[in-house]
Amino acid sequence: MAASPLTVEEIDLLEPEFIGPTWQRDTFGRWVLPHKTLGWQIAGWCAEWLRAEDGGPWKFTKEQLRFVLHWYAVDQSGRFTARKGVLQRMKGWGKDPLLAVLCLVELCGPSRFSHWDETGEPVGVAHPRAWVQVTAVNQSQTTNTMALIPSLMSDEFKAKYNIKDGAVLIRANGGKCRLEAVTSSYRALEGKRTTFVLLNETHHWVVGNTGHKMYETIDGNATKQDSRYLAITNAYLPGEDSVAERMREAFEKIREGKAIDIGFLYDSIEAHPKTPLTPEALRIVLPKIRGDAVWLVAETIIQSVLDTTISASRSRRMWLNQIVAEEDALYGPEQLAEILHEGAVLAPGDEIVMGFDGGKTDDATALVAIRVKDMCAFVLGLWEKPDGPRGEGWVVPRAAVDSAVHDAFRVHNVRAFYADVALWESYISEWSETYGEGLAVKSPASKDAIGWDMRSSLKSSTMAHERLMRSIFDRKLRYDGDLALRRHTLNARRRTNNYGISFGKESRESPRKVDAYAALMLAHEALYDLRARGKKVRPRTGRGYFM
Structure with missing residues (x-):
């Protein structure tokens, strides 16, 4: 006998799963923010030197800002609390624009701890030899990020930091600093003295396209240089053994107490597993899943989900950020x-x-x-x-x-x-x-x-x-x-x-x-x-x- 459809009240009670310190609240319902972070200084630097799509100063959404604050959190010795990270969100949330901004922060902004000011707050400075890489397993993925960067740089930014702009390589400060796109070849990454690496769309990084080798090389370089890397991904397909899947499984072991926390920041919003794919349910759930990404139109997404040419499991991965197997899979x-x-x-x-x-x-x-x-x-x-x-x-x-x-x-x-x-x-x-x-x-x-x-x-x-x-x-x-x-x-x-x-x-x-x-x-x-x-x-x- 088929189960009765959920009522509107029951659907509203299906709270998403919020993963990561970005979503922690105290007993009064206030956001728990890191005690010491370079994030506030970085937010001010971005507003001064970078431009939003409308031409005005760049401004993080509240959700983005909380992530930035936690990503740039430091301990009492000034070391970053997170060595590596994953930002997992629904399709269209804006992962590429946010990370394009962070790449520019890593290129020229106050991305490294310098000292404590007179009030005990951390002060950041730019890395003198910044080497930032945007990596992916194909060129179209790096293009998603690199194509956004020119519009983010104000004329004042380009003049101050002596920017030499290119499609796959951007130089700053007389060539001392560089931001480049790298695809598919882990050998091209080997031994590079990178200061920050963005791993783009790691749900596509699999054995067949050398994704695992690229990830291992990036981690090795970061360890050698005491630098960091951040991956962005949509919900992955279980069983593909993608880098996104491996990173999630490693995080889950930390969360379950089965592995030591090595400074791993994982941030995700995922719809409740029982969320029905009905227009009524999606109108309630999608605004919760999209967070501050108000530019995502719920009705357009609903039309895509109801399109019978798209599998339900794919719709769940793309628009509900759920990690689900294909419909005909024997196991999840x-x-x-x-x-x-x-x-x-x-x-x-x-x-x-x-x-x-x-x-x-x-x-x-x-x-x-x-x-x-x-x-x-x-x-x-x-x-x-x-x-x-x-x-x-x-x-x-x-x-x-x-x-x-x-x-x-x-x-x-x-x-x-x-x-x-x-x-x-x-x-x-x-x-x-x-x-x-x-x-x-x-x-x-x-x-x-x-x-x-x-x-x-x-x-x-x-x-x-x-x-x-x-x-x-x-x-x-x-x-x-x-x-x-x-x-x-x-x-x-x-x-x-x-x-x-x-x-x-x-x-x-x-x-x-x-x-x-x-x-x-x-x-x-x-x-x-x-x-x-x-x-x-x-x-x-x-x-x-x-x-």
Whole structure:
């Protein structure tokens, strides 16, 4: 029976989630502001030297100002309290204009602590050799920020700081200071003595476009120079393993007390998960989500949300700033968070079952184990085609895969092993011949002990998959937090057939792999059969001895 629609009063009670110190209030409802900050001086400097869209002095909105105050907060020694930050907002909120202003502050403004004045307030000065970078994984993203900068600079600003303006490079103070746009090449970033870096649209920074390498390089440069970086992002798509996703997960660990706070400022407003996508609800919720961005017209956004050519999940990410999976995704991050077993380690001699799904060139190859005693999953091996030029002509290193299987039998007590036979028939026959007699349960779907042809029986595969889903939703299965297994699992899409719910990639040619999830399903099915009909066997000798 369908749930009754929420009333206007119930919708109004669905308060957004406010993340970050920007949104903290005291017991009297007043905003909690940092005790010591360069932000007030910076706001005055911006009003004096920078120009708003209407030609008047630049003025931060109250929401923007609170963020600036916290970003430039300092401790008693004058060091910034935040080493890095993330500003996550709905599409159109104005992240690029705000960060364009901050880039100019970092280029010429009072962005560094100098001393304490007679009243005990911090005084800022410009960095004498400022090197500011606007980074992204493609040129259009850096253009979003760089194109705004010329209109922000007043004639007085250009004269005072001797500005040499360009599309991708702006020089100041006789060339001593620079602001530049950098895209895609992490090697071009390596070793640069940057003083501030803007990471633009990190929800697009993924393995395939070297986004992870860029992030690691930027962090390394900042650490070496004792400088800072700030990322701006929309709500990311779970499972893409983007830099935005990794930064959010790192922040959540800090928030949950599972990791040390290393000076990480995260700022976001996200609609309540139960917010309906109805015109009535959006008229109430959107003004809360947009904050001070009054230029965003609710009725126009409502028209976009109600456009059936745009998926509901995408509308939620863009306009409600919600981190949600695609509609046909089997799982969301919340399901995997519930089965996370951080710190789990697979030890030599542990009793395990294994699953294997093999590819040849484009598809990944995965070997996954589940420990019998606690149903905790571990990736024993994952071989994926590299992105870019390194992937040209790549084939799965079969010798390495074969060695990983033999190592698993040598190191662990393997009770059962199911392997999809596609493209790997000869290897699976060899593994069966070598280890089959020592297994406590043999595959019911093949003439040998290990082979399990996922193509031969849709009914068997579907039933096996539904058993895996039940174990995940019932939180019986756990995993050690392996990022690749998480990514492949979140990539899996729902496929309904006459027997129930199966799974697949989002499309045949999709680069988002699910092979580790397939291997997990086979390992889980092996465990199911082991518990249902497994036999006791004596430990193996020879090549497959137990440690």
